[in-house]
Amino acid sequence: MFKIFLFWAICAHSLALDVIYVGLYNFPPYAEITDTKAQGAAVDLIHLLNDKLVKFDIELRPYFTSPKRRYQDYEENKFDYIFFESEKWGWEKYNLSVSPIIAMGGEKYLSLKTNKSIYTQKDLQKNLKDKKIAVILGYHYGFAELESNEEELKRKYNIIFTNDHSKNIDLVLKGRADLAIITESYFKMKSDINQDLTSKLKLSADYDQIYNHKILGRPNSKLTMKSIMEAMNSLKKEGKLKTIEKKYYIDFP
Template sequence: MVGCCALFAAILAAGPLAAQQVVLVGGAFFPPYVLKAEQSQHAGLLPQLLDALNRAQSEFRFIVRPTSIPRRYRDLEAGRIDMSMFENPLWGWQDIAHSVVDMGLEDAEVFVARLAPGRGQDYFMRLRGKRLALFNGYHYGFADFNSDPQFLAKNFNATLSYSHDSNLLMVLHGRADIALATRSYVSDFLQRHRQYAGQLLVSQRVDQRYRHQVLLRPAAPISAAQLGQLFEQLRRNGQLAAIFTPLQVEVRSGVADSSVAAGVTD
């Protein structure tokens, strides 16, 4: 009898957790948001955000499922993931069925050069003739979002890698003239490598501005309206700022439409 009571109590205790709906969030390598796709539940800003979302309510459980930059939209359409975070409208997802939630976060892709005597912001006005260090597979505004490696190498003398650290180090060691990275990544890099403080020139010119959004698949366990309300809750209680402002990601003071349904079927 005691054993039955203990089992019944355990079932009751596990009930709320078991009733939670699991929401699978794509984790594609996008530092400093996701540092290691294969270990994305342990690295970057995304796990901190999901932890805050999980603590803010008990109906849903947000879990990272690793994906990749090229594969994430296919995974979303196939239902392998329910959402993809930190998306930008210019990245080619308009033709898949989705809903959109504005995260209320803003970052920017900037140009970075080595600080040198007489070198100022005018150095970034002209890219032709300079050696660029770019991330393979990324879409850049200056190149009309054409990510083809041959196009970038031919037209912009670009060296492509799979490491932002390598690109910035190429600039620091004189093997490239300009690298591109998000403002948040440059901030993270300088926090991790304090020996390079004062050696980088960061552009005021912005290649593209990211107003981060979430893509939800139509059959996701959580709706755009529900997710938008959660983000607004985290914005109001300061948790978004605590997670993102240390790396210079702007938390906007207000989001006009915190959740926007934008189903596309063609």
């Protein structure tokens, strides 16, 4: 009888939780979405935060969006928060709660080792007419001064748009693109799985963009940014963020 009561008590508590959605789009190693599943640092962080937020009767759940659709989905209240993001990536017109910096990182220029050019932002901005660059549709890149409009990018650069980071690496490997802009931590993870990549490909010494990742959120959400940051700080003090750091080569300052 007690077991039955306990089962229904747990079910009732689960139903009573307020669900707060966190927007996720393909941005490895922070989020990598395939079909209806997602993995990555943001997913792991959601699980850790839920252990802390249960005292508020709140549960975070992922909401799958895309780099281009994230703004519309936010406007339509599909999600309240987005992790590992920058307010400079197209969010300027929105009224947002913005956290302090939660993670550091950056993206670099990936090319074949047989390509002797050393790429920097200045090189890219001055001489791109004969360079094919593989990028992700909807992203904001440093060499393009954070411009994400595809027509404008096509006008200025020789751009190949995709929705898949692995495909961009493959385009460089096959010589169909001269460059791809890749998150440094993601390439390290890929290289751990396939060490052959480091024998054929190189990352530039210069960054296209240095990440100062933050959490962006809805100011009137049932879950306040203050509560999230208190949970984040608690996780850090307990050393629980180290697992994410080691797994995804991410630096939590």
